[in-house]
Amino acid sequence: xxxxxxxxxxxxxxxxxxxxxxxxxxxxxxxxxxxxxxxxxxxxxxxxxxxxxxxxxxxxxxxxxxxxxxxxxxx
Amino acid sequence: xxxxxxxxxxxxxxxxxxxxxxxxxxxxxxxxxxxxxxxxxxxxxxxxxxxxxxxxxxxxxxxxxxxxxxxxxxxxxxxxxxxxxxxxxxxxxxxxxxxxxxxxxxxxxxxxxxxxxxxxxxxxxxxxxxxxxxxxxxxxxxxxxxxxxxxxxxxxxxxxxxxxxxxxxxxxxxxxxxxxxxxxxxxxxxxxxxxxxxxxxxxxxxxxxxxxxxxxxxxxxxxxxxxxxxxxxxxxxxxxxxxxxxxxxxxxxxxxxxxxxxxxx
Ligand SMILES: C[S@@+](CC[C@H](N)C(=O)[O-])C[C@H]1O[C@@H](n2cnc3c(N)ncnc32)[C@H](O)[C@@H]1O
Numbered sequence: 001x002x003x004x005x006x007x008x009x010x011x012x013x014x015x016x017x018x019x020x021x022x023x024x025x026x027x028x029x030x031x032x033x034x035x036x037x038x039x040x041x042x043x044x045x046x047x048x049x050x051x052x053x054x055x056x057x058x059x060x061x062x063x064x065x066x067x068x069x070x071x072x073x074x075x
Numbered sequence: 076x077x078x079x080x081x082x083x084x085x086x087x088x089x090x091x092x093x094x095x096x097x098x099x100x101x102x103x104x105x106x107x108x109x110x111x112x113x114x115x116x117x118x119x120x121x122x123x124x125x126x127x128x129x130x131x132x133x134x135x136x137x138x139x140x141x142x143x144x145x146x147x148x149x150x151x152x153x154x155x156x157x158x159x160x161x162x163x164x165x166x167x168x169x170x171x172x173x174x175x176x177x178x179x180x181x182x183x184x185x186x187x188x189x190x191x192x193x194x195x196x197x198x199x200x201x202x203x204x205x206x207x208x209x210x211x212x213x214x215x216x217x218x219x220x221x222x223x224x225x226x227x228x229x230x231x232x233x234x235x236x237x238x239x240x241x242x243x244x245x246x247x248x249x250x251x252x253x254x255x256x257x258x259x260x261x262x263x264x265x266x267x268x269x270x271x272x273x274x275x276x277x278x279x280x281x282x283x284x285x286x287x288x289x290x291x292x293x294x295x296x297x298x299x300x301x302x303x304x305x306x307x308x309x310x311x312x313x314x315x316x317x318x319x320x321x322x323x324x325x326x327x328x329x330x331x332x333x334x335x336x337x338x339x340x
Binding site for chain 1: 089090091092093114115116119120123285286287288
């Protein structure tokens with residue numbers, strides 16, 4: 001089994017992008033530079049830059065999230 | 076140790092950015108935080124806010140009845156409340172919107188004599204109003220759980236916007252599966268065609284919970300619903316059809332005509 005990559009820097013950056021409009025603007029203009037500045041490893045930067053939603057979700061560990069559903073049709 | 080308590084907080088849609096100040100402070104100050112986030116990024120964010128954070132995600136099972144899962148969520152949180160802890164349950168979106176377990180946790184805690192409350196937040200429909208430019212005041216809004224709408228005799232008011240939640244599980248009756256029954260969308264389209272023409276405009280909405288992704292706003296014709304991807308996070312919106320019809324009887328009781336409503340003359 002391959003070891004899970006440490007995505008702490010990437011996840012920390014994504015949270016900040018949701019909180020700081022200026023940073024988000026900088027990221028929209030030059031995502032690579034912003035990720036490098038936040039200490040995101042280059043392999044992870046490549047995954048993000050690939051734009052493949054599936055690969056990005058895998059990297060972040062979102063693939064098996066079903067917690068979107070917390071309600072049933074009838075209770 | 077003091078008497079236990081529970082506060083259910085809402086973390087909003089966009090992870091990190093949508094949370095209210097009091098929800099965030101409640102997370103920080105709790106003895107223990109349990110959560111259901113919409114992304115693993117949300118989990119690591121909560122880990123930073125409070126090291127005593129645990130996700131409830133592990134309670135889901137592929138063929139497990141969802142009510143069992145939800146009851147276990149309530150029980151896991153309540154065990155800590157009974158130990159005298161200050162418990163926080165953090166749920167994505169608005170914790171009380173289309174979410175049984177958070178409401179139940181409050182009911183159980185209160186019944187057992189503990190302090191319990193829920194704090195509101197930004198839900199999927201609140202984000203939708205912003206992203207799709209809908210004001211519920213214009214013509215009204217109806218909202219239904221999509222499968223419940225099919226299985227029970229709800230009445231549509233086509234003049235208003237209609238929001239169907241959990242469209243990605245349309246027709247899923249067992250509460251044990253996360254797969255959409257193949258015929259679900261077609262049955263929905265057929266059923267809706269008693270109110271709308273097949274070329275009526277609908278929108279599929281998936282707001283980005285991470286700022287690195289795009290929000291999906293896909294406008295299609297009702298009849299094309301059978302050809303598109305529906306996911307667990309998809310919300311469907313039906314555009315209004317027709318104009319508001321004046322209620323002459325009530326207007327008469329006020330001694331006015333419809334022309335006088337909001338008139339500048
Ligand atoms: C169990 S409900 C939970 C709703 C959540 N408590 C809220 O406040 O929005 C799940 C449903 O919410 C809607 N939903 C959840 N995430 C969404 C998203 N990112 N975009 C649009 N709708 C979403 C979908 O209709 C989905 O099937």
